[in-house]
Amino acid sequence: MKKIMGGGIVSLFSFLMVPLIFIMMISSSLSQTTSGIMENSDGEKQSFFNLYYREPILNVQNETNVLVPFGWLYGAMWYNDPDNISQDKVTDMIQYAYTCSDGCKLVTLDEYIANIKPHLFRQDVTTEELKRNIQLFDDAGKVYFGDLPKKISDYKGLEMSLPLPKEAFYIHSRYGLYDPFNTGKWEMHRGTDLTPHDGLEGHVLYSMIDGIVSSKGSNDNTGWGNWIVVQSSVHPEFSIRFAHMQAPTTLTIGQEVKMSQAIGILGNTGKSSGAHVHVEFMENGERFNAELVYRFE
Template identity: 30%
Template sequence: MFKKFTILLIPEGAHHVQRLTIPRLVLPALALLLVASISLAGFWLYQYQTICDELPNLQALQRQTERQEAQVEAFGRELGEFKEQMLSLKKFNNRLRVMANLEKPASDDGAFGVGGPEADKVGLGLSVAGSVRERQLQSMRRDLDQMVTESELQRELQQELANFLQERRSILASTPAIWPVRGWVTSGFGYRVSPFTGKRTFHAGIDISSRMGTRIVAPADGVVTFRGRQGGFGKMLAINHGHGIVTRYGHLRDYKVNVGQKVKRGQVIGQMGNSGRSTGPHLHYEVLLSGVPTNPRYYILD
């Protein structure tokens, strides 16, 4: 049985032969090494082919992940902007409540509080957020829930403010805040010397003089409750404005409204005249609060 192999190596153009002697015992190791090398090469070739086949899917998945991350970041920015808007709205509502003299909500009424367990722990150390992205999503979900709660609270506050302002609007609309006619005030509210008797008497309104037929307007919203002659006032109108306020207009020449008719501020209700006990064309204008005469000038804003 042979003990070794001899391999002759004859280089081109050389004048001598090189001998390579390989012991017989080395041949199995060489064969095993060759088979292992071929197998390893085949495995890596298979892995390379698998990666090449999966590469389009991996690239598509990477692009999808990048798009999702961009969407999450954009949603986070919008959520932050929405939170800022909610905080601004809350501050604005609080200012309105102060201006309207309503009870100011407590400082802890807002839903934007802090506290509670750690973001990545629930119960007995159970991990629910294994990545920064998951913790970020959990934080945004909490913020969204808080803002839903806060928006509902602010909606209720705004409804309360709207009701309050609507009530105040009704009061303002019913307040006789403008002159019923333009002219010259010839007699004010309070005690005066009567032009008819020469005695000191109480004048329950103001007298405004102008040309005969000058239009008289309603100084506030209301309902006509009287139209007709009333003693020394001659032709007179009375308007109930609600909230205990009634205005009266004496010495008219003509009426432009009827009893029961609703009138708006600035609407023509009659014409200046000289009816009744009068020394010349003028309007006797009264404001009564719960039946008590008050100075009409206290209400006039223009």
């Protein structure tokens, strides 16, 4: 499978370095399960987050509007037989992190620890040790979700459509850590890469929302190649970038666009090694994981 480098790759922020280095470097003394990178059934290396944690966390978030901190689950899993991890096991751990008795909400960390401790595989772990281990990964969730949008529920309720026909693409790379060229060098990816099944450029791209063209660029120093940003007409602080288009868009800044209106052609410009569109969801310019509010699949 070809490897694609989406736009928006940046160095990890310093406040993330301690937990990330810890995650990525412990493979010499622990199993693949806790090293951060694993192989899927096809032998491809993937982030452990995408293999086991992403789907259960996002399922709960979509159903209840409660985003369970990844660090809570990962920190506790170290004492819950991590070599036998599964999505079902992660789902079981998530149930102790929130309550829906009076509207769904996250419990406190202390409550979560008290809830989950009796169910851990390792019963010899102390409450203090468990809490310290979880706190090691306090910032790790930012790698996979970015800065959480303040109006996450509003964006979930916003009418949106796909930028490509559903049958025409697959998700190649998600928000978070990825290895764009399969070199073993994992980097941050702050968008969602959609790749056509036929691997070809030339597919028409469509706006996902009603809005206006707020900015655009053409093979500048951003790495996005030819790109365009559509700002929502309903929530002006919300916008979507589409990058790596085949040619500069013919739309002008300030021009109104409607959902499902053509905005450009899928291409391979900028820092890219294959035909795809890199989609970024932003709130006031701060990128966040699009799958918090929209499911492309």
